[in-house]
Amino acid sequence: MTVVLITGAASGIGAATAREAVRRGHRVAVTDIDLAGADRLAGQLGSAACAVGLDIRDEAAWETAFDTVASRLGPVEVLINNAGIIHTGYARQLSMAQHRHMVEVNLLGPMTGMMTALPRMRAQGHGHIITVCSMSSFLPLIGYTSYGATKHGLRAFHHSVAIEERGGPVTFSIIHPPGTRTPMLEQEMADPSSVITFAEKPLAPERVASVIVDAIVKKPVEVVHPALGGRVQRVAGVFPRLMRVAIPRVAAMAKRRAPGAGAAPAAVHEQDGSR
Template identity: 35%
Template sequence: MGRLTGKVVLISGAARGQGAAEARLFVREGAKVVLGDVRHEEGRALAEELGPDACYGELDVRDEDAWRAVVALARETYGRLDALVNNAGIVRHQPLERTSVAEYREVVEVNQVGVFLGIRSVVPAMRAAGGGSIVNIASIGGLSGMPAMSAYCATKFAVVGMSRSAAMELGPSGIRVNSICPGHIDTPMNDLPKLNTQWLTRGLPLRRTGTAEEVAALALFLASDESSYCTGSEFVADGGRLAGTPLV
């Protein structure tokens, strides 16, 4: 307990799934948390559940003004901003030749432009706080290809590269930037009931899908001072998928 005591954290896509798991864990560890999302009813309900240590701000990650507003909310409500988890994202399962330009751009706007705007928006507040930590949720789809997910993988590769570049630029200001690359995680976005989970897990050394809480635990480490010498790196949580060719 208390690993984030005194810290103020902004989480995008915080209303459900990995974002909600991060918010709950961070509050338990002493943080003040600003929940940003476009799912207003769910976001407000989660903020109410978490009590005075959390507040909700409407955040469409594609909108520069919305980012400015939630950063201002963090500073006005809790006095500072120490960490950002760029968690918001979307996925579209579609073969490349059937992916329209509009669908491709939609994924890019949320997953890639949204992360860029998040990083850029929090830098002044973090400099004012004396430093901070930015945690970008990428994917193993940002380290290897996946069929029928060309748009998603393209954006996640971009997030990994953006994180490394931002780490180099922002390190002198005491701002660390890392990315998390989850494998298949059981969240509403992945809609597991519609997928063949046996096919997804049979080649994994751990033989199971991951949980939002497991990703949240990794985000907690990166947002905390325990990771004070970690920047510009990818932290993989994939049940062993990238370890090598499965035997069965």
């Protein structure tokens, strides 16, 4: 079956996707900056999987990873650009190093992966690039400034390359998960500045993984979840005046839902009038 390289596959959505892909008969390269975690998961998945250390910020490491996977499982046919990070907090609370870290991992990392995969997939005559993005690629959100900016940029890059490569042998799909129960979400839930995350009930990573693995066969252009609510958010996000009213209201509603959210940092929130 298909050879799939997944980034950030030692944890959360990436790990669930690796499990589901192997369950459906694919061969999977479990890659992560956390090699020990990737090794553990690949060990559980058996001979259909292999672990490869890959820091997606490192251009040379991408080339090595593609070569390693080719020698162990076969040439990469599907790249799932999944790895991502978040530093929670309002923009003014984060250091420039934290803002830069998000841009380097969430935007430049997947861009580098796409630019590594594209010539190889063109040369082999087929390939599929699946980008795991976020609903925050459509919306300006309190507490998600740089994170959302990286996801807006990643969506723009993904679709622009897909248009340039139309008619070529490589297909492109982008998936926008909503809140999903992973270590990343736990990090967000622990920080009152990201309280808007309580606005929706998070999904299990297995649900998102199933959508991602479906995409290997169905090759959708773009998937938002939930289908209806996601489409509304996608349209609403282009109206900044509406967002200035709506997002603080959603955040206030989310705060009422959040267990112990009364502990939000008053200095920041009251000043913004958002809670």
